Amino acid sequence: MEQIKRTKIVDLLKLDPAGEIVNVKGWVRSKRGNKNVSFIALNDGSTIKNIQIVVDSASFDESVLKPITTGACISVNGALVASQGQGQTMEINASEIQLYGEADPNVYPLQKKGHSLEFLREIAHLRPRTNTFSAVLRVRHAMAYAIHKYFNDRGFFYLHTPIVTASDCEGAGEMFQVTTLDLNAIPKTTEGGVDFANDFFGKATSLTVSGQLEGELGAMALGAIYTFGPTFRAENSNTPRHLAEFWMIEPEVAFNEIVENMDLAEDFLKYLIQYALDNCQDDLAFLNEMWDKELLERLDFVVKNKFIRLPYTEGIKILEEAIAGGHKFEFPVSWGIDLQSEHERYLVEKHFKCPVILTDYPKEIKAFYMKQNDDGKTVRAMDVLFPKIGEIIGGSQREEDYDKLKTRIEEMGIPMKDMWWYLDTRRFGSAPHSGFGLGFERLLLFVTGMGNIRDVIPFPRTPNNAEY
């Protein structure tokens, strides 16, 4: 076979189909035709679009064509020409074909017919070869890149906060333990507890639940940082909204107060969604058509409308009025409750019909590090609530006063031995600062319109599931 430099399909489709001889490589999505001619839909992952390969049966031996079945990998040389058929503007008239790898139709699980998302979760190692998952993964890439670009362009520094940690301060949920001790023979102290002296780190360690506390150290030195890394929760929750391993983005900015923090969150989310609309048109159009007919409309709405900003206390009033007006919620509503998804979605979807930033939550339901308001009851928290998703961002201005923070740590019974380094940021050159966390997969649920969080991450980790 003649050696011609390969062109990716995404680039081929931008060329003028004037008969130039090109090389394309990829995986067969389907083959149809008759005894005279075959039409192969070839995909190489660079775009959701296939290129049609037209094969004149007279020019090829049957032994070449027979193994070209769905899933097989081939290399094709041929002329790129305008297509007479429907559904594509150009096609390749094959002159040479090389088979790289077969895909036995008797055992290859991804035949042409549609598959349920549940079935595809069972073969997560192959599902990126489907239209849906390749689209989701390309959007995932685009969003990750947009996140880095957004922060880089605005002078934030990417900070790698640690994954293995000896502190359990956030209390954000149950943690996975990390150890090199022999589980068959755990060493014990004389008091009968686990003796971590010979563990790798010489103490008990876990997987991080958040990089925020270390992120604050970075912000108090570099001014503006962001994290983007894996975080972990050992919660035994088998729901479409929970993963044991997921990725989180946490910007932290010195000198930002709560209003600048809200401005940043709103601008950031709008930028990301606009980036998807601008750079993932084909994939979003496919996902809109296939899974969620309101997807594009919803994305468009969010970038075009100013988010409503309102205190938690006002939000509770609206919910109480809704109940008085006859609206039924599953969970009760009163000042002090942690809002459920149904409450958040009522405010966003029913009442305001717009994304909402709720602020100034009761201090009892928020983390110790949030800046205390003068009312003694609330803290400068902010949650961004989205249609369909509920909370997509949670953040706050941080308490910068050493004494107030220390008192709150004591009140909440957090061991001071784990907190000395965090408190040092308030001992030495303290400053107002703020930040927030965005769950990457939550963002992807919103941007792709997918309904289950296991379908927006390549290899989901959930209870009893760590395959691949």
Place this chain on the structure above:
Amino acid sequence: MEQIKRTKIVDLLKLDPAGEIVNVKGWVRSKRGNKNVSFIALNDGSTIKNIQIVVDSASFDESVLKPITTGACISVNGALVASQGQGQTMEINASEIQLYGEADPNVYPLQKKGHSLEFLREIAHLRPRTNTFSAVLRVRHAMAYAIHKYFNDRGFFYLHTPIVTASDCEGAGEMFQVTTLDLNAIPKTTEGGVDFANDFFGKATSLTVSGQLEGELGAMALGAIYTFGPTFRAENSNTPRHLAEFWMIEPEVAFNEIVENMDLAEDFLKYLIQYALDNCQDDLAFLNEMWDKELLERLDFVVKNKFIRLPYTEGIKILEEAIAGGHKFEFPVSWGIDLQSEHERYLVEKHFKCPVILTDYPKEIKAFYMKQNDDGKTVRAMDVLFPKIGEIIGGSQREEDYDKLKTRIEEMGIPMKDMWWYLDTRRFGSAPHSGFGLGFERLLLFVTGMGNIRDVIPFPRTPNNAEY
């Protein structure tokens, strides 16, 4: 104090110092002066450069000025004017000063005098406030961004491979166990082993040592992917080159053979180093002056010279000739050995005086997945060897033949139950493909000139060290 929008120092220094009233916020690096005037060197992390604040003592109460000591955080309004003094082109004549946070000189550990890197490792939560570590962390950010930009611009998709994994196939080193079992009461099976049935994932799991195998799944669907995530080694190595937790970049490309893989690695490294030279001038100039006077020269040399490419067998001959010529190595040299750092550096620094890509290593010293050459002895591995660092990249073309790969897995005693999903890539639509791994901190050692890998990551994890 009048509310004026803050300007970062990096942006201030681009302005015309024509007397405009500006606001700047940051941390005091030093204060000097006399009873009439004080000069404050202020830094906000946006650049290694300070802005000089000139304070006329007559305009401020002593109580305002006294707590402004090294490490304190302040906000300053004043006129941006050309500087008469040496060492800066502009300065701010302070009209208003607000103190955010003090830094008691009796206890704040980062006083003006220089500190050893060893001492700063003990206070890793504060060291980003020093010139050296803020420079390193800004370069680290720039390199991370350049990596994403390089791949995004070339149509690669960022793939998040799993951190918690149930497979231990790479054999790249000892692994950390991840568990939710109560270490005080490990459940046992009837045979006496650990009963993982009630562990979170229902089986033994560990922290990943590499995303490559999952990366190959992505490449065989999306065409070209890269990973960039944390990886872990539970090796008890207390050296300036080892971390238990570090970040790795692993591109994987369908249809690339070994030569394209070498081309990619060389182009990628040159791009990154050129990006640093173009975007981190101030920080690199500081690091060159402070820690490594040959840094800039070395970086420049690498981007300007074509890497030497040569087979392992030729490399061994050169080393044997060196020994015959009287050169002493600590470790012996013969065909079949795994090269030591001293051997790699001899080839790079003494013999070729140029980066070297060594290929076609003996199969016994390389991983099972590398493509076997026809000689039956070597595999299509490639290591990129750099001055000062030794191996900076390791990669290979992968074995795409199902039977050859399966045989090799059996020969090496890898449990087939862990490998079915990996083998599926060769069962269904297999194709030639290649990739490599770049240790992010190795790259940073090279680009920053720092000598200890603990000094190029914000929070190093090493034996007995998981603080913060």
